[in-house]
Amino acid sequence: xxxxxxxxxxxxxxxxxxxxxxxxxxxxxxxxxxxxxxxxxxxxxxxxxxxxxxxxxxxxxxxxxxxxxxxxxxxxxxxxxxxxxxxxxxxxxxxxxxxxxxxxxxxxxxxxxxxxxxxxxxxxxxxxxxxxxxxxxxxxxxxxxxxxxxxxxxxxxxxxxxxxxxxxxxxxxxxxxxxxxxxxxxxxxxxxxxxxxxxxxxxxxxxxxxxxxxxxxxxxxxxxxxxxxxxxxxxxxxxxxxxxxxxxxxxxxxxxxxxxxxxxxxxxxxxxxxxxxxxxxxxxxxxxxxxxxxxxxxxxxxxxxxxxxxxxxxxxxxxxxxxxxxxxxxxxxxxxxxxxxxxxxxxxxxxxxxxxxxxxxxxxxxxxxxxxxxxxxxxxxxxxxxxxxxxxxxxxxxxxx
RNA sequence: CGGGGUGUGGCGCAGUUGGCUAGCGCGCAUCGUUUGGGACGAUGAGGCCGCCAGUUCGAGUCUGGCCACCCCGACCA
Numbered sequence: 001x002x003x004x005x006x007x008x009x010x011x012x013x014x015x016x017x018x019x020x021x022x023x024x025x026x027x028x029x030x031x032x033x034x035x036x037x038x039x040x041x042x043x044x045x046x047x048x049x050x051x052x053x054x055x056x057x058x059x060x061x062x063x064x065x066x067x068x069x070x071x072x073x074x075x076x077x078x079x080x081x082x083x084x085x086x087x088x089x090x091x092x093x094x095x096x097x098x099x100x101x102x103x104x105x106x107x108x109x110x111x112x113x114x115x116x117x118x119x120x121x122x123x124x125x126x127x128x129x130x131x132x133x134x135x136x137x138x139x140x141x142x143x144x145x146x147x148x149x150x151x152x153x154x155x156x157x158x159x160x161x162x163x164x165x166x167x168x169x170x171x172x173x174x175x176x177x178x179x180x181x182x183x184x185x186x187x188x189x190x191x192x193x194x195x196x197x198x199x200x201x202x203x204x205x206x207x208x209x210x211x212x213x214x215x216x217x218x219x220x221x222x223x224x225x226x227x228x229x230x231x232x233x234x235x236x237x238x239x240x241x242x243x244x245x246x247x248x249x250x251x252x253x254x255x256x257x258x259x260x261x262x263x264x265x266x267x268x269x270x271x272x273x274x275x276x277x278x279x280x281x282x283x284x285x286x287x288x289x290x291x292x293x294x295x296x297x298x299x300x301x302x303x304x305x306x307x308x309x310x311x312x313x314x315x316x317x318x319x320x321x322x323x324x325x326x327x328x329x330x331x332x333x334x335x336x337x338x339x340x341x342x343x344x345x346x347x348x349x350x351x352x353x354x355x356x357x358x359x360x361x362x363x364x365x366x367x368x369x370x371x372x373x374x375x376x377x378x379x380x381x382x383x384x385x386x387x388x389x390x391x392x393x394x395x396x397x398x399x400x401x
Numbered sequence: 402c403g404g405g406g407u408g409u410g411g412c413g414c415a416g417u418u419g420g421c422u423a424g425c426g427c428g429c430a431u432c433g434u435u436u437g438g439g440a441c442g443a444u445g446a447g448g449c450c451g452c453c454a455g456u457u458c459g460a461g462u463c464u465g466g467c468c469a470c471c472c473c474g475a476c477c478a
Contacts, residue, residue, distance in 0.1 A: 010439090011412065011413095011428095012412080012413085012427060012428070012439065013412055013413040013414090013426080013427055013428085014412075014413080015412085015413065015414095015471090016413095017471075018471075018472065019471090033470090035469080035470080036469085036470065036471085084478080087478075088478065090476080091476095091477080091478075104478065105478060107478090136477085136478080138476085138477070139402070139475080139476050139477080140402095140474090140475085140476075140477090142471085142472080147477080214477085253478090255478090283478095285478090319437090321436085321437065348439090349435085349436055349437085349438090349439080349440065350436065350437040350438070351436090351437070351438040351439060351440075352438080352439050352440090353437090353438085353439090354437070354438045354439085355438055355439045356439075357438095358438085359439090367437075369437065371437080379437095
């Protein structure tokens with residue numbers, strides 16, 4: 001991809017902000033703020049989001065979940081059926097006559113849908129997920145992408161005959177979540193937390209250690225488990241030993257819903273012996289936009305972002321300083337080898353390109369110049385560790401592999 | 402929703418004490434020089450001073466109200 005044909009606008013003077021992710025992602029041209037907690041994903045940011053989504057889709061497929069896409073609009077009557085029109089009211093964006101709201105979550109929508117297709121134990125289990133924009137009128141949007149009023153979420157819902165079947169799937173989801181975050185370059189902790197309006201039981205949160213996080217957690221570094229501060233008084237003393245405490249960002253959350261929603265919306269099925277029972281449900285969320293913010297918080301230094309390869313918008317930032325455009329051939333070879341290359345073909349000084357390469361933070365920077373070309377070399381810089389070395393022109397690709 | 406802060410060319414800011422031609426830096430345009438870590442010089446373009454009302458001969462500046470954004474707290478399915 002040629003820089004000149006891809007919309008990138010880095011900003012030299014961005015106002016100092018407390019939130020590192022907002023500052024860096026804005027300065028590097030990944031996002032643009034429209035209002036409090038409302039951001040445009042610019043082309044660079046969108047590419048990261050798409051990489052995050054690709055990992056999530058793979059892991060959802062691996063646990064047998066099918067993807068669908070539900071509407072953003074939600075009839076208020078559906079929320080009345082589960083009495084959540086009251087509990088969710090403060091965070092709802094409503095239309096002028098209050099008939100429709102912008103959906104903050106989709107338990108009602110999907111449960112209602114499945115009443116049309118579930119009638120027998122033979123129809124279960126069902127696992128459906130979507131990647132969709134959520135709307136929540138947060139009393140206080142803050143911390144850049146970490147708490148928005150409009151944000152992307154992966155939400156998965158599962159439907160089972162009984163608690164035992166659900167428990168088995170719940171554990172599968174927990175494992176899948178740990179794997180997803182690991183694949184994205186984030187070490188997550190499975191943390192006991194309150195069930196919120198969903199349940200009196202504990203829910204499980206997936207937390208990434210980070211100073212900017214909103215949550216205070218107490219965790220065991222070895223088992224990668226622990227407790228959220230909000231439930232610490234409910235935890236037996238003998239389980240609180242040897243825990244470390246830290247701030248963390250909640251990147252995922254899984255809930256046991258039991259039959260709360262199925263009972264309210266009459267989502268029932270018949271057992272083999274003809275009895276009618278409510279379906280047992282679970283819901284599981286991953287904050288995708290928040291993950292972009294988390295990655296920016298975790299992976300940066302004084303020069304800018306330094307994203308892991310698996311989520312960086314491109315693999316290589318190619319700077320060609322030769323007047324003969326020697327980089328063009330290299331660019332083609334790299335792309336044929338399957339690497340995603342951002343080729344800075346602008347008529348800018350070398351310094352500008354170097355600085356932007358560090359700011360945008362792709363894993364590898366290649367520089368081909370008269371100096372290096374004379375020796376038949378290309379300069380390779382690894383952004384994450386800062387190492388710079390000269391590699392033979394014809395061995396660049398294998399050295400990156 | 403309580404407390405604090407800030408709103409001035411696209412972006413970052415000064416100017417408000419003490420009322421009268423709206424400034425600086427970055428970016429942008431043109432020309433020249435420069436060319437491996439956000440270059441230099443010259444000449445330019447670009448502003449409902451957040452919004453509304455009030456005081457006044459006169460308001461970016463004073464008064465009142467409102468709105469927005471940031472931070473702390475409450476809240477956070």
